[in-house]
Amino acid sequence: MKRVVITGQGAVSALGMSAAATMEGMREGRCGIGPLDIVDVERLSIQIGGQIKGYDPAAQFSRQELVLYDRFTQFALLAGREAMFSSGLVVSEELAPDCGVILGTAGGGLQTQDENYRTVYAEGKNRVHPFVVPKLMNSAAASHLSMAFDFRGACYTVASACASSNHAMGQAFHLIRSGASTVMLTGGSESMLVFGGIKAWEGLRVMSNDGCRPFCATRNGMVQGEGAAVFVFEEFEHARARGAQILAEVIGFAMTSDASDIVTPNMDGARRAMLGALRDARIAPSDVGYINAHGTGTVVNDRTECAAVRAAFGALADELLISSTKSMHGHLIGGTGAVELLACIMAVKDGVIAPTIGYEKPDPECNLDVVPNAARAAKVKVALSNAFAFGGLNAVIAVRAV
Amino acid sequence: MSDNVKNRVIEIIAEQAVIDPSEISPATTLEELGIDSLGLVESIFSIEEAFDISVPFNANAPEQSDFDISSVGAIISSVEGLVADSGHA
Numbered sequence: 001m002k003r004v005v006i007t008g009q010g011a012v013s014a015l016g017m018s019a020a021a022t023m024e025g026m027r028e029g030r031c032g033i034g035p036l037d038i039v040d041v042e043r044l045s046i047q048i049g050g051q052i053k054g055y056d057p058a059a060q061f062s063r064q065e066l067v068l069y070d071r072f073t074q075f076a077l078l079a080g081r082e083a084m085f086s087s088g089l090v091v092s093e094e095l096a097p098d099c100g101v102i103l104g105t106a107g108g109g110l111q112t113q114d115e116n117y118r119t120v121y122a123e124g125k126n127r128v129h130p131f132v133v134p135k136l137m138n139s140a141a142a143s144h145l146s147m148a149f150d151f152r153g154a155c156y157t158v159a160s161a162c163a164s165s166n167h168a169m170g171q172a173f174h175l176i177r178s179g180a181s182t183v184m185l186t187g188g189s190e191s192m193l194v195f196g197g198i199k200a201w202e203g204l205r206v207m208s209n210d211g212c213r214p215f216c217a218t219r220n221g222m223v224q225g226e227g228a229a230v231f232v233f234e235e236f237e238h239a240r241a242r243g244a245q246i247l248a249e250v251i252g253f254a255m256t257s258d259a260s261d262i263v264t265p266n267m268d269g270a271r272r273a274m275l276g277a278l279r280d281a282r283i284a285p286s287d288v289g290y291i292n293a294h295g296t297g298t299v300v301n302d303r304t305e306c307a308a309v310r311a312a313f314g315a316l317a318d319e320l321l322i323s324s325t326k327s328m329h330g331h332l333i334g335g336t337g338a339v340e341l342l343a344c345i346m347a348v349k350d351g352v353i354a355p356t357i358g359y360e361k362p363d364p365e366c367n368l369d370v371v372p373n374a375a376r377a378a379k380v381k382v383a384l385s386n387a388f389a390f391g392g393l394n395a396v397i398a399v400r401a402v
Numbered sequence: 403m404s405d406n407v408k409n410r411v412i413e414i415i416a417e418q419a420v421i422d423p424s425e426i427s428p429a430t431t432l433e434e435l436g437i438d439s440l441g442l443v444e445s446i447f448s449i450e451e452a453f454d455i456s457v458p459f460n461a462n463a464p465e466q467s468d469f470d471i472s473s474v475g476a477i478i479s480s481v482e483g484l485v486a487d488s489g490h491a
Binding site for chain 2: 064067127129130131
């Protein structure tokens with residue numbers, strides 16, 4: 001089996017327009033959540049989100065590109081450009097067939113769908129732009145990344161709701177580990193902050209209208225975010241031979257299904273996913289120093305996740321640091337695991353643990369060290385990134401410093 | 403009216419080709435302008451929007467369509483016909 005390392009990273013989020021800016025926001029415990037600026041916001045009962053503000057698409061892409069790039073594709077390309085640049089990778093004619101792309105997204109081109117539904121339903125027009133289909137399809141971002149960087153191997157998109165990015169990155173890890181691929185661009189992207197996207201979530205009544213406070217006794221729901229993170233996963237010997245920077249090593253991945261409910265999480269599925277990742281990485285629970293929690297800020301998720309951590313780690317759970325960075329960048333749905341992997345890289349590489357901000361009051365059902373409100377220095381050997389999606393789809397990734 | 407149609411069609415095609423309208427004459431072909439099949443479909447959409455007409459064009463079989471795309475001049479004539487038929491002029 002091959003070893004898999006991360007040699008490039010890129011991101012755009014409510015915390016900043018690069019991986020470095022997003023990680024700096026996490027270090028500072030900055031809140032990127034604020035009032036939403038979208039069409040018809042006055043008709044929403046939820047009017048906050050982790051929205052990317054001050055971004056001008058025309059400054060980044062040509063008119064010809066923008067007619068084909070939904071906002072989620074733009075985010076993926078911006079993050080992908082940064083990841084490729086930071087990796088220093090040159091894709092030769094010989095390497096191109098061994099390079100692939102696997103991205104996660106839940107909604108795909110939702111901005112495009114929302115705009116064009118408005119055109120035909122609300123405005124009663126009978127004609128839409130001819131590129132609506134290639135713009136809205138969930139796999140568009142992966143295709144455009146492959147075209148932008150000449151990645152000619154496996155290329156597809158994974159949709160598993162809020163676990164999409166983790167499933168995508170896990171698959172990319174598997175492809176390189178098995179020898180089927182040498183380099184993978186992987187991560188996820190989401191742009192669900194549109195009228196229809198938020199209106200649909202309102203219906204479930206799990207959204208907060210005043211902030212995301214994971215693990216806190218006063219928490220009252222999740223807050224959506226938007227953005228993307230893309231990484232260069234690379235076979236270790238290939239990376240070493242070209243003298244690449246190595247940000248972290250991906251050492252384990254596991255997936256489970258609760259097989260129980262379409263929205264309510266199940267403690268056992270989450271527990272099995274975490275233990276599965278440890279087993280896959282051939283490490284002991286005591287090797288793990290940090291968990292980036294799924295931590296959505298809903299009553300049920302956070303309680304269930306803490307119980308799962310206790311069930312998986314036993315007495316060791318009290319020594320673990322566990323935080324939810326969704327308190328800062330919001331819940332990026334299908335893109336969330338990718339942005340959150342940055343917190344895991346920061347933990348193992350820089351020894352900085354991103355905090356759970358907005359924390360006001362302990363909840364006895366979430367009595368773990370959730371790194372409240374301020375980042376903390378800690379030496380961490382292995383970090384886990386949890387993603388527990390609607391429908392009981394769980395995916396956990398383990399990384400360590402190299 | 404005819405000049406308006408002609409100028410507007412040329413503007414649309416020029417925007418698609420990312421060149422100045424003055425560089426386009428009726429004899430110019432889409433191929434010469436580097437407009438591919440996606441670009442053509444987008445141009446037809448812009449023409450439909452601009453003149454509030456429906457252009458009979460099937461990208462699967464362009465040669466069987468009633469809409470002549472062999473040159474910019476042919477497109478202009480076709481659009482003029484459709485505009486006259488539509489009564490929007």
